[in-house]
Amino acid sequence: MLYNEVMIRYGELSTKGKNKKAFINRLAQNVKAALHDFEEIKVHADRDRMHLILNGADSDVVMERLTFIFGIQNFSPVMRLERDMEIVKKTAVEMVREQYSEGKTFKISTRRADHDFELDTNEMNQLLGGEVLKNIEGIKVQVKKPDINLRVEVRLNGIFLSCQTVQGAGGLPVGTSGKGMLMLSGGIDSPVAGYLAMKRGVEVEAVHFHSPPYTSPRALQKAKDLTAKIAAFSGTIQFIEVPFTEIQEEIKKSVPEGYLMTVTRRMMMRLTDKIREQRKGLAIFNGESLGQVASQTMHSMIAINDVTTTPVLRPVISMDKNEIIEIAKTIDTFELSIQPFEDCCTIFAPPSPKTKPDLDKAREYESRLDIEGLIERAMANLSVSKINVGQTLEEQQKEIYSDLL
Amino acid sequence: MIYFDNSATTQVEESVLETFVKVSQQLNGNPSSLHRLGDKADGLLQQSRRQIAEVMGTKDAEIYFTSSGTEGDNWAIKGTAIEKRRYGKHLITTSVEHPAVKQTMAQLASLGFDITYLPVDEQGVVSVEALTKAIRPDTILVSVMAVNNEVGSIQPIHEIGEILKKYPTIHFHVDAVQAVGKIPFDLGEHSRIDLATFSGHKFHALKGTGFMFIRHGRKIAPLLNGGGQERGYRSGTENVAGIAAMAKALRLLFDHKEEKVAKQRAIRDHILDTLAQYPKVKVFSSKTGAPHIVCFALSGIRGEVSVHAFENENIYISTTSACSSRSGASSSTLAAMNIPDKIATGAVRVSLTDTNTLEEADQFLKAFDQLYEQFKAI
Numbered sequence: 001m002l003y004n005e006v007m008i009r010y011g012e013l014s015t016k017g018k019n020k021k022a023f024i025n026r027l028a029q030n031v032k033a034a035l036h037d038f039e040e041i042k043v044h045a046d047r048d049r050m051h052l053i054l055n056g057a058d059s060d061v062v063m064e065r066l067t068f069i070f071g072i073q074n075f076s077p078v079m080r081l082e083r084d085m086e087i088v089k090k091t092a093v094e095m096v097r098e099q100y101s102e103g104k105t106f107k108i109s110t111r112r113a114d115h116d117f118e119l120d121t122n123e124m125n126q127l128l129g130g131e132v133l134k135n136i137e138g139i140k141v142q143v144k145k146p147d148i149n150l151r152v153e154v155r156l157n158g159i160f161l162s163c164q165t166v167q168g169a170g171g172l173p174v175g176t177s178g179k180g181m182l183m184l185s186g187g188i189d190s191p192v193a194g195y196l197a198m199k200r201g202v203e204v205e206a207v208h209f210h211s212p213p214y215t216s217p218r219a220l221q222k223a224k225d226l227t228a229k230i231a232a233f234s235g236t237i238q239f240i241e242v243p244f245t246e247i248q249e250e251i252k253k254s255v256p257e258g259y260l261m262t263v264t265r266r267m268m269m270r271l272t273d274k275i276r277e278q279r280k281g282l283a284i285f286n287g288e289s290l291g292q293v294a295s296q297t298m299h300s301m302i303a304i305n306d307v308t309t310t311p312v313l314r315p316v317i318s319m320d321k322n323e324i325i326e327i328a329k330t331i332d333t334f335e336l337s338i339q340p341f342e343d344c345c346t347i348f349a350p351p352s353p354k355t356k357p358d359l360d361k362a363r364e365y366e367s368r369l370d371i372e373g374l375i376e377r378a379m380a381n382l383s384v385s386k387i388n389v390g391q392t393l394e395e396q397q398k399e400i401y402s403d404l405l
Numbered sequence: 406m407i408y409f410d411n412s413a414t415t416q417v418e419e420s421v422l423e424t425f426v427k428v429s430q431q432l433n434g435n436p437s438s439l440h441r442l443g444d445k446a447d448g449l450l451q452q453s454r455r456q457i458a459e460v461m462g463t464k465d466a467e468i469y470f471t472s473s474g475t476e477g478d479n480w481a482i483k484g485t486a487i488e489k490r491r492y493g494k495h496l497i498t499t500s501v502e503h504p505a506v507k508q509t510m511a512q513l514a515s516l517g518f519d520i521t522y523l524p525v526d527e528q529g530v531v532s533v534e535a536l537t538k539a540i541r542p543d544t545i546l547v548s549v550m551a552v553n554n555e556v557g558s559i560q561p562i563h564e565i566g567e568i569l570k571k572y573p574t575i576h577f578h579v580d581a582v583q584a585v586g587k588i589p590f591d592l593g594e595h596s597r598i599d600l601a602t603f604s605g606h607k608f609h610a611l612k613g614t615g616f617m618f619i620r621h622g623r624k625i626a627p628l629l630n631g632g633g634q635e636r637g638y639r640s641g642t643e644n645v646a647g648i649a650a651m652a653k654a655l656r657l658l659f660d661h662k663e664e665k666v667a668k669q670r671a672i673r674d675h676i677l678d679t680l681a682q683y684p685k686v687k688v689f690s691s692k693t694g695a696p697h698i699v700c701f702a703l704s705g706i707r708g709e710v711s712v713h714a715f716e717n718e719n720i721y722i723s724t725t726s727a728c729s730s731r732s733g734a735s736s737s738t739l740a741a742m743n744i745p746d747k748i749a750t751g752a753v754r755v756s757l758t759d760t761n762t763l764e765e766a767d768q769f770l771k772a773f774d775q776l777y778e779q780f781k782a783i
Contacts, residue, residue: 216439397452404424404449405456405653 001098003059003077006066007162008050011073011170019176024050027071027173033235034065063166068232070199071176072168076151079161083117085127088152088159092128093135095163096148105142106132110152117154124152172201174234178282179203180313181240181272186223186343189287189316191230191333192324196315197285198233205279206237206387207272209244211347219341221393229333231389238279241383242271247374252348254368261353262362265295265304267374273308274379283311289324290317299356306359407720407765411607412554412583412698412756418609421654425611428646436643437632446645453645453652460659462593463618469635470648471615474582474604476628478505478548480617480639481578481600484625485546486513492574493543497521499531499560500741501553506580507737510548519543528691529558529742537568546576551584555725555738555754556689557698559588566597576600576623582607586658587666587695592618599623605647609758610654614647665759670696672757672766679770683777687748689739697758700725700739702751706780711753718772725752 008031010024028045031052035041040055041062054062059077066075079095081087096106110124119127128150129141150163182194184206194204208223224239231237247267255263272284288296295304305312316324328334408416428449434442436450451465458465471477486496498510500522510520521539523531531549540547547569549560562579569577578600584590585603592598600623605614619625619638631640673692676699680686689700703711708724715722725736739749755769 217441217444393448394451394455397448398455401449401452401649404427404649405453405656 001094003079004054005078005080006052006062006075007078008075009073011071023173023176026176030069030173034069035062068169070169070171070233071173074165074168076162076165080158083159089131091161092150093132095161096132096150097136099148099163100136100139104147105140106148107141107143107146108150108152112154114154114156171199174198174201175203177201180283180285181276181281182206183272183286184208184223186219188328188337189289189324191226192327193285193287193315194230195233195331204237205240207240207242207275209242209268211245211248214347215343216341219343222336222339222341224387225336225392226333227387228391231387236386236388239385239387240275243378243381247378248348250369250374255365257350258354259357259362259365260348260350261295262303262357263366266307266366269304270307270375271378273310276310283313285313287316288314289319294353294355297355303357303359303362407769409755410721410723411758413723414606415609415758417611418654418657421610421650424653425646425650428649436645449649450643450645453649456652457616457655460655464621467618467621469617469619469639470643471617472613473615474602475505477602477615477617478580479509480628481602482509482548483628485576486518487626488624489545493545494518495541495544496546497539497544498548499523501525501529501738502550503554503580506548525741527742529553529556529738531560533561533564533568536565540572544575546578548578550580552588552695553738554583555736556700557694559694569597586662587697605651608654608658610651611647614644614651666696668759669757672761672763673699675763675766676755697756699755700752702748703780704751707750708753714776715772720769720772722753722755725754
């Protein structure tokens with residue numbers, strides 16, 4: 001059935017006091033962005049609900065997209081009808097029939113905003129309930145916990161029917177918490193961290209370190225593909241590619257093996273922080289999970305985090321690998337993440353990096369480098385691109401090869 | 406020229422050939438190479454796979470490229486036998502399969518596997534009941550063709566699938582070489598088919614190309630070991646140009662498919678109806694069969710003689726199947742249908758494609774009428 005309206009219920013927004021209005025506006029903006037190609041849709045953002053007037057847009061496509069938008073607790077497709085009981089009866093039966101399968105129960109819950117309507121609440125419930133019972137064989141009424149609850153609202157401007165509630169993505173509208181830099185490697189964890197950051201309202205920008213020829217074009221493409229996947233939750237993501245070859249070569253030349261990883265991470269952190277400053281971000285996000293690898297012990301965090309006072313937030317810090325994989329699968333990044341291309345974190349990786357690096361030693365070894373010069377040259381050659389949802393290699397290949405195939 | 410031998414092979418579509426040439430000239434890297442040229446070839450390979458999966462209604466990862474229908478049949482059967490030999494050695498197939506299935510089964514029989522060949526009725530259709538009865542605890546594979554290549558009978562693939570839903574450990578292989586683009590064919594989530602074989606040159610792509618459907622989660626052993634192409638399941642440098650051309654041909658095959666099938670069916674019906682009026686003609690195909698195959702015999706005249714007689718009129722048909730026509734053996738499908746050898750030796754096959762026309766059918770029937778008169782006295 002194609003519906004003509006969708007009603008959206010807000011998540012936590014309702015509790016945000018003074019900021020509530022800003023949150024609702026931002027959500028409306030995000031919803032509009034996600035539905036940008038449907039110009040006919042009108043978005044009305046009220047204090048408690050948001051109403052989308054579809055004006056002929058395909059409600060199935062609209063609902064599919066809404067499930068990705070943070071800040072929505074749930075939503076219901078709605079049929080807005082003329083105040084003509086014949087039409088209401090017919091539509092009510094159709095809607096229940098669509099949800100019905102053997103053994104399911106239903107009820108009708110009517111609310112009247114217009115108390116002058118010819119039928120009162122009970123009469124409406126009985127009339128429509130009778131109609132459903134008459135037309136759908138085997139269906140039973142169940143008032144307490146029905147499988148199908150057909151809600152009917154009588155208002156001056158029409159009668160509204162809905163019987164489906166679709167779970168939304170929850171969280172806060174992307175952008176309401178400010179901007180953050182996501183250190184995106186290409187592994188399983190960082191896209192998940194980015195997704196979780198967005199879930200809490202962060203506008204994420206992806207920072208990726210690239211060391212050609214040690215890292216391959218495919219590794220870079222993989223990072224971009226992952227970005228395109230998580231862009232589903234915000235529409236677009238800025239992708240910032242950092243040239244890292246010179247820095248890695250310098251570190252390899254000057255720093256003892258045990259501290260290669262620590263110093264490399266310090267440089268990455270410094271660069272990310274610089275980029276954050278330049279782009280007016282508020283925090284840095286990464287995919288570190290405590291104890292997972294040498295760089296993710298608390299000792300390492302002391303040695304690496306030392307280069308900045310900016311909050312470094314780690315959404316997956318307490319998760320087991322399996323829990324992270326679980327999320328990666330639901331956001332469809334897992335299959336991409338496990339493609340085996342070497343990234344900056346694995347090239348030059350010593351067989352046994354220090355799991356308990358000493359901060360003073362890290363600082364000392366690092367002082368052998370021309371830190372400022374290295375940072376400056378990398379910053380001068382950043383490459384920033386906008387990645388849209390779905391703009392993956394697959395999509396590009398489809399286009400490139402379309403004339404051959 | 407009238408080409409009515411499309412089940413033997415089809416003419417390569419011009420735009421398909423263009424793709425083959427362009428790819429050979431411009432994207433000739435080895436998809437496994439790490440450099441840009443390899444990347445490009447690999448990109449095209451993967452896009453071809455996605456396009457085929459989309460047309461067939463499967464997942465990308467369920468499509469594997471092969472060199473032919475014969476390879477696919479061999480792989481499905483031997484691959485299952487090797488993979489599942491510890492669980493059982495019993496395989497079920499029909500008595501009307503293509504030699505690529507039949508001979509593979511025979512080879513497995515010589516290696517100690519036990520093969521059941523199901524009989525068919527006079528229409529060339531296998532009985533679901535007989536199949537159900539043949540299933541044993543040690544059965545590892547059921548292999549049934551979707552459309553018979555000699556007479557065009559359609560096997561009850563869906564019904565067999567429904568039966569096999571009760572036996573989830575048995576692999577279900579379907580030789581779909583003659584079925585693709587001709588009859589509806591579901592490989593989606595609700596289908597029970599585990600393995601399906603396809604051949605490119607039967608749908609206007611080039612010879613030496615084919616693909617296999619292997620359902621996600623099903624495992625068969627590779628036949629070709631080596632460099633690990635096709636995710637380790639089918640080694641050998643990919644024939645990228647041939648594969649891209651095949652992906653294109655398959656897309657074209659499904660463009661306006663309903664119309665094309667209806668057109669072939671109309672031609673087929675016209676030929677069937679006309680032939681039925683000749684007393685000395687025995688028709689083996691029926692209107693319930695595939696829309697593109699007509700198999701019939703002119704009594705007393707060997708099939709080979711008919712083929713050459715039509716050839717003189719510039720009309721190309723074949724004895725029952727191209728693969729066995731040179732060996733001089735009469736049709737094994739007809740034998741399985743209990744057609745006496747004397748009649749079966751006269752069998753010839755007309756097989757259509759979407760570019761054939763009713764006018765061609767009329768010309769063919771006119772030539773047939775003349776031959777009929779000529780041969781009648783003999």
